[in-house]
Amino acid sequence: MARSVADAAAILTIISGRDPLDNFTFAQPPVVPDFSKALKPNGLKGVRLGVPRLFQGSDKNIIAAFNASIEIIRGLGATVVDPAEFPDAEEILASNNETIVLDTDFKVDVKNYISGLLKVPTGVTDLADLIAFNIAHADEELIPPFYTDQSEFIESENTTVDAAYFAALAADKDLGQTRGIDGTLKKFNLDAILLPSDGFTTGPAAIAGYPIVTVPLGFQPDNVTATAANPVIENAPGLPFGLAFMGTAFSEFDLITYAFAYEQATHTRLKRLAFPAAIPKTQLQDVIGK
Template sequence: MDLDLHRTDLAGLESAMASGRLTSARLTAFYTDRIATLDPQLGAVVAVDPTAAEQAAASDRRRAAGEPPRLLEGIPVLVKDNMSTGPQLPTTAGSTALARSRPPEATIATRLREAGAVLLGKTNLSEWSNFRSVRSSSGWSAVGGLTRNPHSPERTACGSSAGSAVAVAAALTPVAIGTETDGSIVCPAAMNGIVGMKPTLGTVSRTGIVPISAEQDTAGPMTRSVADAARVLAAIAGHDPADPVTAESAAHPVPVRPADRGLAGVRLGVFRVAEGASPETDAAFAATLEVLRGHGAVLVDPVELPGTAQAAGAELTALVTEFARDIDSYLRSPGVTGPGSLAELVDYNRRHAEVEMPHWGQELFEAALATRGDTDDEEYLAARETAITLSRRDLDAALTGHRLDAVIAPTNSPAWRVELGAGDDFVLSSSATAAVAGHPHITVPAGGAPDGDGGTLPLGVSLIGPRWADGDLLALAAAVQDALPERILPPLPPAVLPADG
C-alpha cells in the first residue's frame, strides 16, 4: 500500500517500518530527493546533513537486529538553523557571521538521536530569530534568502521558524523543530497549515540554541498532527543540568500519546483578539467555535486578557536587555566561531552590510548594545516584572476564574504579501501572553481564507493552557483537530511513497 506522506502520521510510518514494508533508508532518500526537487522554489532547507543516509542505514540495521525501536526510530527530522546538530553542519542563526561556527551538539539534538531520529538537516529562519530590526520580513536570512509560503509564494511564511513550518507543510520532512520567543512557532505553523507546539517554558532544554532571551525562549515540535507533536515533545523534553529552568520538567512528563478525550463538557474561554481587523479570520474562527460547540464544548465567551498591550510594551524593553546578555554569553561559548560579542557582531554587520543588511538595518541590535545587558538595571527589572506579572495574572485569572480547560483564540490572519524592508504586516496575534507567561500554546489548522488567485491561505486556532499542563493541552488539541476539517494542503506535487517499492 502506498504511503501518502502528506497524511501518514508517525505511528503509520513506524508500522510500515515494523512490518518491513518501509525502511528508514528509503524514507530518508525520499525526503532528500523531494528537498532537492522542491526546495529551490521554497527556500525552507539551508543544508542536508551529509550523514543522513548513514544514520538511516544504522537505524535499519538496529531494527533488523531485533533491537526494540525507540520513540522516533528511523524518522527524519529537520531542525531550525539556530540549534547545533554537531560538527557536520554549521549553526548560523541565518547570519554569515556564523557561517563557519560548528559548536557542540545541542541537548535537543542529542535527545533526538537518542530517540532514534535521523537528523536530516537544517531549516532556514528569520535571521537572528527576527530580533535584528523592526522592519525585517519574516523568513529572510542572509544565509538562506527568503523562505516562501507553499500555499502562495508571494506571501509570508511567517517566522522566525519559517523553514521548519514550510518543510513540514510541503512534505519535505515529517517532523521539524522550531523555536519561539514570542510567536515564532505558532505563527508559521498556522500560516502554513500545520500543528505547532510551544511547550511550557522549562519543558525543553535550550542548551546549544542561539538565544534571544532565557526568560522566554523554548524549542518545540512542528508536525502534521497533534499526535505527532506529542510523540516528538515526549522525546525532546526533560531536565538538562546545563539549563536550570528545566529542573521542574521531570515532575511533569509529557505523554507519548495524547489521552483520548472528547469535547463534551470541555470549557473553552474565547479570547477575541483584534476582532474586526480581519473579516476572513473572524469568519473562520466563528465556524471553528460552532463546530466545537456542536461537539459539546462549553464556550465562555468572551474572556478578557486586559494586560496584553501593557505587557507587550514591557516585553520588548526586557527582551532588548536580555538579548544583549544572552547573545554575548552564546558567542563566547565553546565551539562558537565568529564575532565574540554583540559589539563585534554589530561591527561585522556594518562591514558586510551589502550581504547582511540589504533590506533593513540592525536597530534592535544597537538598542540592545546600549543596555550593556545590565539585568540589574531598574528600568529593565520593572519591565520584566510588569510583563510576567500581567501575563500570568491574565491567564491564571481566566483559566482558574472561569474553570477553563484552555483559552481559545485565532492564531493568525491570512498571510500577507512580502515586501522586503517594509516589515511584517501583522493584523493580529494571540501569542504574546502565553509567550511571556511561559504557558503552553498549541495551534492546529482551522480553515482558511481565499488568496484572491484561486487558492486558499491556511488559518489556525490557538489553545493556551495552564503551566505544566502540556499533556492535558495536547489531549484537548487532538480532540479539536479531530473535530475540524482536514488541514489545507499546498498546491505541490503529491508526496506518495510506494511502501513496497
C-alpha cells in the same frame, strides 16, 4: 514546528525534561509524560473553554473562521464561554514589558550561545560584534528586501540587565500569569483559553511563559492583496492561520488533547496543499534506511 499534533506530541516527549544548561527547566515536574497518550479524538467532550475577544485581532477572514470553529468545538461536546475577557486585557495590550525583556534577554543569550560554540570562524563574540560583522559583509548579510534593517539588533545592544529589566519581568508575571491566564481560568471556571492565531501572535502565553498549541484553522482567500515584505510578508493569498489552545503552567498534556480532537474533526491542513514542487519526495527512511 510539526505537520500534525501527533508529530508535535512525539517531539515534545523527547525534548522535554530538565536541562543543566537552562535553569528555568528545573521548575518543571520531574517526570515527563508520554504526550502521545494525550491524543484522544473525543478530547473536547466536557471541556470548558473561554474566548477572550479582545485578543482576536481585526482580520475579518480570521474572525469568521474562528467563529465557525467555536461551533465545531461545541459540537464536539465542549462548553465555550464567549466572551471570557482577561481582567487585565487592556493592560496587556498596552504594555511594553515584553519588548524590554526580549531585547535584554536577546543580548545576553546571543553572547552565551556564541561562548558555548567550539569554533567561531567569524570571530564574533557578542551582539555588538554581530552587528559590525553584518555591516562589514552587507552584500552577504543585509539582503534586501528582507534583512537590511538591524534596528532590532541595535535596540537590543543598547539594553542592560538593570532595575527596569527586573521590573518588566515582574510585571509580565503579574500581567500574564496572576491577573492574566490564571486569573481568567479561575474567573470563568475554564480548562483552557481559545483564540485565533495569525502566526505573529505572542500575547499572554508569551509574557507568562505558559504553554500554547496552535492547529490549522484556515487560509486567507485568493483575493487578499499581499503586503510588502517588512521584513516578512504578513498577509497574502493562501496564508495559513491557526486556532490556539492556551493554558496554565504545565498543562501541555491537556492542551494537546484539545488540539488533537479539533484537528481530527476538521483536517484543515489538507484543505490547501503545497505546490507540487514544494512537496518533499524524500522520506526519512530513504535517508537512514528501513
